[in-house]
Amino acid sequence: MKTLFDRVFGGKHGLTSLAVLALILLAILPLSLDIFRLNLVGKYLTYAFVGVGLVLLWGKAGVLSLGQGVFFGLGGYCMAMFLKLEASDPISTKIQSTPGIPDFMDWNQLKALPAFWEPFHSFPFASAAVLVVPALLAFVIGLAMFKRRVGGVYFAVITQAVALIVSLAIDGNQGYTGGRNGITDLRTLLGHDIRSQQAQYVLYFTTCVLLIGVILLLQWMLSGKMGKILLAMRDREDRVRFSGYDVSAYKVFIFSLAAALSGIGGALFVLQVGFISPSLVGIVPSIEMVIFTAVGGKLSLYGAVYGALLVNTGKSLFSENFPQLWLFMMGGLFIAVVVLFPNGVAGIWQNLTDKTSRWFAARRKAPATAPAVEVNVPVSLETETSKTP
């Protein structure tokens, strides 16, 4: 039986990964970057929440969703609604025909706050909604699909359609959602200016701490029975089902959990960037988030974080210097990751460390020991790699 320490941190090896990530996020980056760049890193890290959800869903459970942007967006919208209401007090909106309601409602001739906006006056409600709304939608979709054993490509295409529907529906109901412009001009959270440098530092560290917390929680969850069942499900779903497990219930749970995590990411995105719009909900961001995960390594929770950081940093730098080349790069990256490095950065890293440890073992002329199997890179990694040409 593993100790709680082993389960949460993933043993000595996992502890190293954690320490490295914490060192980078909490010390190296804040000390070496100015607040502008650090704020960008904070934004990228919010995508990592979607990434770790996708590791669970795609890497561990074998279900690829192309609609994670929807959940990210919903989390973001829940937070943005609270912030928008706070920013729309009657005094600062006194030039409107109906003061006290968000500006875009006034532009669309709404005379009163719609009922579903009312509860978002309350911060506890909005925070809960950030988790619950995405999870609930995922639960409904998941229940309908997984019970009927829809998976693979079908699930991917249908979730993509969901992304299109939700972004169109937000676009089409301008008076209630802000439409294509989204919800903009968010200023304060519970009276604190979220645009000040100090607030941005606080938000950055909050994001880091929450992200690390989420990773530890997931490690704990995966190191138990859940992890084994997911792995078994991904590789031999029928056998798991025949052994009496309710496969669909596990999938629904994982899908909802990944959605809730994406929701957290969305909320933190809104706090750091100051707005949300349907362009973060649609098909393109949803697929881009999958690629962050693929680059980091779809089997590794830490990989998802590095993937989000690497791709987005690359995007920022590249588009600043060679805007025309950016799409070529991005497209090439997609293909390279899929064809050449199916386990992403984490896979490359794993190969490297395996090789060096073997090399050291050989140098010591001791019998080569099998590399320790770490929790966040499951056993089947070997078989996965061997399948690729």
Place this chain on the structure above:
Amino acid sequence: MGQYTASELWSITAMQSFAGFSLFSVLLLMALGLAIIFGQMGVVNLAHGEFMALGAYTVYLCSQLAHNYAPALIPVYFLFAIVAAFLASAIAGLFVEWSLIRFLYKRPLDTLLATWGLSLIMQQLFRTIFGAREVTPTLPDWLMGSFKPSESIDIPINGVFVMALTLALTGGVWLFMYRSRLGLRMRATVQNRNMSGAVGINTRWVDRLTFALGCGIAGVAGAAFTTIGSTGPDSGSRYIVDTFLVVVFGGTASLLGTIASAFGIAQAQSIFEFFLEGTMGKVAVLMTIVVILMIRPKGLFANKVRS
């Protein structure tokens, strides 16, 4: 609707059903190539829209050529341009299959990501070569305008043209798949790859040709769409979700399923759009499809024996 006369209502109904049929042919044309690639080979080609755009750009090039070097050919160049569009997209398809797709046959989800990457690259290529602005080929006069069977009915000729082309192409594909040698090999390979190989079919070439055929048909679709819309670097991405929904909704196993699904979606969409306002009409259609797919996940015409 008291203020309208019976004949007016009749005309509108006629034109509205024509709009439905016209949309049906558009959807079918988009989905036909993908139905072959996705349905027969199980390859999720998210760059399918870009192959359509490639076909459309080929027509644009042909129109420029005709315009600059042989103005006399303008009335007829379009027919040659369609063939050229087929060839251009099919050759590009051959190349893509050879350089990328063949490594990914066992991994459908990975083809999905790789072809998305491919679509980004193709979009940027279009943008670099043809510029970011949308382009339109000069169309022969006989393609534009409308034809009036009665005083109050206008039937767009380009719509009729797209319908005729769709009919011809669908017939051609059906003949090819069910009445030709290569079609037989293609279906055999889908059903049992090893067995087909054992009886002497070169399955690798069958795959390559199937993929090229699907891409070529996408090219023809793109060529046809230049008569109703414009072509820009990202026009392919506008079509891709609709295309996939048509194929998935129809069930991937049969051509008939794709036809039925294109028909159903087109009629639903034109009716919803007539009675609902713009965007929400589209949302309503998509919702209906997704809900039906949740109930019948394998689409309308599912092949029960598939594992």
Place this chain on the structure above:
Amino acid sequence: MTTSQQKMFAPLHTLRRAIPGLMLATSLSLQAADYPTASVNTTGLSITETTVTVGQLHSATGTMAISETGSIQAEQLAIDQINAMGGVLGRQIKVIPEDGASDWPTFAEKAKKLLVNDKVATVFGCWTSASRKAVLPVFEKENGLLYYPTFYEGLEQSKNVIYTGQEATQQILAGLDWIAKEKSAKTFYLIGSDYIWPRTSAKIARKHIENKLGGKVVGEEFYALGHTQFGSLINKIKLKKPDVIYAIIVGGSNVSFYKQLKAAGITGENTTLITISVTEDEALGIGGENLVGFYSAMKYFQSLDNANNLAFVKAFKAKYGEKSVIGDVTQAGYLGPWLWKAAVEKAGSFDVDKVTAASPGLELTTAPEGYVKLHPNHHLWSKLRIGQWKTDGQVKVLYESALIEPDPFPKGYQ
């Protein structure tokens, strides 16, 4: 304005020929040495004795690249011309171009980079309302200055933004008055793309039609951006038989819309259609043959026949090729750098607060659209013109209004 400054706004074709002499003249009056950096830049902007850095923030890639290319080119042309004349306060303008990539968070990110990291003196940029809304809080927070070229929905007035395009009422009301009178139109069908600008414009148009013109709106519909199938809509139009179709469709949908209208037998010969969203840029994609006889209402057309415009068109084509076309927003983009230069020189400083304080009341006599004046609400006084499309993708200007006061928060239209 001093006489030497007025000379600088002389028609551009004479300028181009007279550049060496003029440079001498201007550098005599405005040498950098007369304006030491320490005094013209008290807020730490990126300004040296010889250069001043500005930002340019448009989509060079992505879906909006189609539309924004013209603005990028026009701004660059204006900056080149200003540099050739000796720059601003004796300093050459250095441009840092950034790509918003048609993605609003990227716009916000890049705006912040330009203001916080690059310390640019001003930014020329944005196109869609969504991108402007995304960067607006950044500009207000960092106290930057943005010149925004697009005609837009109004309902906004920021001390950090100068709007060089028309706000909605300037573009809509006079056009409706004209068409209602000219065509004795009573019934209108409003069609738009589904986002804030078309929706707000349609709202203003509806109020004007119903309250001022005594007409009736028989249909009002919005389609998602990128929508390409208008068959059902066209049938509804045929059923309702409006006197005027009022179109506010943008982007790629435009091409499908006009092609399908023509294919369904709705042409300029038998139908009155007026649009506020088709400029020469869009006409290039739609094809003049699909637009013939329809009307556009905006403040600028490439075919305007005045000395300023002839010079501008000539310079533009010399730089970007004989085939290039110039639309309303392109011209508005061209005004940005000139307005900024005028404001800086009036203020004698690059400080954003002083430049914005100097801006109200500024006049340009050399604008291609004719005389423009900057209102205290940061919008421009401008005329409205109606053009009728010809097969070559240019318009014949049929009507020109008096100068219209900008009113971003119009009473009675909200």
